[in-house]
Amino acid sequence: MEIKDLLKIVNESDRVSALYDIIEEGTRLSTKAAQVEFLTTIRQIEKHLKPGMKILDLGAGTGQYSLFFAGQGFDVVAVELVAKHVNQIKEKISEEMSIEVIQGNALDLSIIEDKSYDIVLCFGPLYHLSKIEDRMKCISEVKRVCKDNGKMFFAFISNDMVITTETFLYNPNFLLEDLYNRETFKVVDFPFVFHTVDDCRKLLRDAELNIISEIAADGLSELFQDKINKMDNESYEQWLNFHFHCCEKPEFLGTSNHLLFVAEK
Numbered sequence: 001m002e003i004k005d006l007l008k009i010v011n012e013s014d015r016v017s018a019l020y021d022i023i024e025e026g027t028r029l030s031t032k033a034a035q036v037e038f039l040t041t042i043r044q045i046e047k048h049l050k051p052g053m054k055i056l057d058l059g060a061g062t063g064q065y066s067l068f069f070a071g072q073g074f075d076v077v078a079v080e081l082v083a084k085h086v087n088q089i090k091e092k093i094s095e096e097m098s099i100e101v102i103q104g105n106a107l108d109l110s111i112i113e114d115k116s117y118d119i120v121l122c123f124g125p126l127y128h129l130s131k132i133e134d135r136m137k138c139i140s141e142v143k144r145v146c147k148d149n150g151k152m153f154f155a156f157i158s159n160d161m162v163i164t165t166e167t168f169l170y171n172p173n174f175l176l177e178d179l180y181n182r183e184t185f186k187v188v189d190f191p192f193v194f195h196t197v198d199d200c201r202k203l204l205r206d207a208e209l210n211i212i213s214e215i216a217a218d219g220l221s222e223l224f225q226d227k228i229n230k231m232d233n234e235s236y237e238q239w240l241n242f243h244f245h246c247c248e249k250p251e252f253l254g255t256s257n258h259l260l261f262v263a264e265k
């Protein structure tokens, strides 16, 4: 099956599963360039993390974040839609980890009690749920299961930076094709859902959340992946430090493929 054939699949969960039969999630964050997103996000989560806190990871993928924090001694519950990913997480769990992996949908967390997690990660569902009402439902579930003094972390894929990356990295004719609307400057929401910085703010504010940080999670890393991947370790460390320094500056938000929003009630 090719990506374009996914449109024939009506059920959204089945479509997401079929997408991940085509793209390999397990190696997504494995290069130096891709690790920028992971390392930036970990740093931001650690700012709010205290010993004994409970973490819920929604759309856990193959477990990058769940396994990292379980490995640090935190209690983690990972919820993931795609069976293949659930199995991949389970294969990587070591004995000393306190982690539960559930195959489920972030749209319906009814098996989870209200106000039961200190940290809720939502890195995936909001760029897969195609209907705005489903994205709002997902955010309201995140809010419900988060403790009153807890923190909620949301990942988005940036509409504006995707246009730049697609054009200059993958397809010089991207701006002439139907996936890009030359009047609205929006990318068609397929196979992911794309948000501008203002779209992200509006979603979270409409859910009556208080945004406490807005972070350019990976900045220019995808666009410059070839150059970043060739950096020696010393230069890479300095590039990371520079990125960490810049990623919270508002002027960097528009030029990041992934956006990380931190919110509280």
Ligand SMILES: C[S@@+](CC[C@H](N)C(=O)[O-])C[C@H]1O[C@@H](n2cnc3c(N)ncnc32)[C@H](O)[C@@H]1O
Pocket (backbone or CB within 6 Å): 016, 020, 025, 029, 058, 059, 060, 061, 062, 063, 064, 065, 079, 080, 081, 082, 085, 104, 105, 106, 107, 123, 124, 125, 126, 128, 129, 155
């Ligand atoms: C690109 S991966 C990201 C994985 C991981 N959270 C990360 O940030 O590296 C997105 C994941 O979200 C999952 N996902 C998408 N929609 C979901 C939903 N409604 N409920 C649970 N998981 C979902 C997908 O199956 C996929 O594994």
